[in-house]
Amino acid sequence: MAANYNNSAWFYDSLARLVYGKALINAQVYLLKHIPKNAKVLIVGGGTGWILEELTRIHPSGLQITYVEIAPNMMALSRKRNIGSNQVTFVNDDIENIDLPADFDIALTPFLLDNFTDENLIKVFNSITVLLKPHALWLNASFQLTGKWWQRVLLKSMFIFFKVTCGIEASKLPGIDKCFEEKHFKVVEQQNFFEEFIGARIYRK
């Protein structure tokens, strides 16, 4: 799947911070509040893994986490994170290749789904959906266009930049909301960040 951020591992977090300040972090920390104690959590596309430390701040123990990340350099950074007494299984592979029991309470996909063409989004989406228990929560953050001109400019610049540096396949946002709707996920709660350019949503299966 062409959304491997391997080449950007060494600068990804600094660049994100430079462009978005704390917005990308705030959107994800907002999502984390919805993870209950002792949950079984699937994280896909966690990047450098800072999210593991934020999660550990909220739940120092009791979580069973499977952390799937396709980029080896991102995975190497993630493995160094403080995970407290939580149990983390690191899987350095494409989520589409993963065969796991379908018993996750939570899926967390921060800025993963916006990287694919519509055709591949459906494949990634389905491979996550089948791993979730009935009534599981899916915590997602993605970029979204809400009509402001600069959002289009910034989005286009990001797609071009990550196409050149990492070979990312998308050149426009795929239909993420449509995927959730078609699979009958219900929005439980949502919040926008960075003048609505970032949408964080909690869905129930």
Ligand SMILES: C[S@@+](CC[C@H](N)C(=O)[O-])C[C@H]1O[C@@H](n2cnc3c(N)ncnc32)[C@H](O)[C@@H]1O
């Ligand atoms: C835009 S980055 C976001 C990283 C992180 N969530 C953050 O917000 O800092 C997307 C991440 O998803 C990973 N990724 C892309 N496609 C994937 C796939 N099919 N399976 C697993 N990880 C994937 C990329 O390597 C990258 O680290």
